[in-house]
Amino acid sequence: MRTYEGFLKAALVTLKITAIALVIGIVLGILFALMRISKSKILSTIANIYISVIRGTPLIVQIMFLYYGITSIIVLSNFWAGAIALGVHNGAYIAEIFRGAIQGVDRGQREASLALGMNKNQTMRRIIFPQALRIAIPPLGNQFIITLKDSSLVYVIGVTELFGLANREAASSFLPFETFMVVGLYYLVLVLIFTGLLRLYENKLNVDKT
Structure with missing residues (x-):
């Protein structure tokens, strides 16, 4: 079986993909949430189509579709194609979280x-969004954890993250049980770290609120 150094490097790749996907997902989520609640029928229709298509199709299909679609237009590494696909996928769910x-x-x-004389943009930025963020934190935390675990699916386009490395190691060592047990522990540790950080942030928001 590979050294722990190999799994640590793969765990770093997993974290990088997750972080990039979350940044993309949050930006898209906020954008499409605002479009979804917009009074413009065109904008709300576009947002509804995006959310419906993404939520109605499997993530693994979206990864394959976007990977081959993107790389046929722009030359991207499988890492970036996978991160973008994961970000676009999460954007639809984050949009619904922010909308609610x-x-x-x-x-x-x-x-x-x-x-009091504020315009709509000022009202959203100073009054509505800060309070909406507090409401959104718990479901966003759940979505962040789902994103971390879903990052394992980018192995289908050849990204050597935790699950991709485990697949290769299991095939070469003929120790599938031991290999996937180790990689499962890595995912568990990462999820626990994510959960702890999110709880700290929630507690900080609660302290600031009081």
């Missing part, structure tokens, strides 16, 4: 800020 959080803020606060 924004709509969960008391409408009276929106009306009060407008009465």
Whole structure:
């Protein structure tokens, strides 16, 4: 079986893909959440189509489709193609999280800020979004953990992250049980670290709120 150094390098690749996918997903999520609640029928329709298509098709199909689609237009490594595909996938779910959080803020606060002379952009930036973020943190945390675990699917396009390395090691060493037990422990440790960091952030938000 490979040394722990090999699995640590693969774990770093997993974290990089997850981090990039989350940045892409958050940007797309906020954008499409605002489009979804927009009064413009065109923008809301575009957002609905994006969310419906992404949520209605398997992630592994999206990875294959975007990988071969992207690389036929722009030359990208399998790492970046996988990270972008994972980000686009998560953007749809994060969009729904932010949409629900924004709509969960008391409408009276929106009306009060407008009465004080703020425009719609200022109201969203200063009043609505900070409160929506607090509402969104728990489901966002769950989505972040799902993203970390879903990153294992990029092995289908040849990315050597944790699951990809485990597949190769299991095939070459003929020790599938031991190999996947080790890689499962790596994922568990990463999830526990993510969970701990998210709880610290939630506690900080609660302290700031009080």
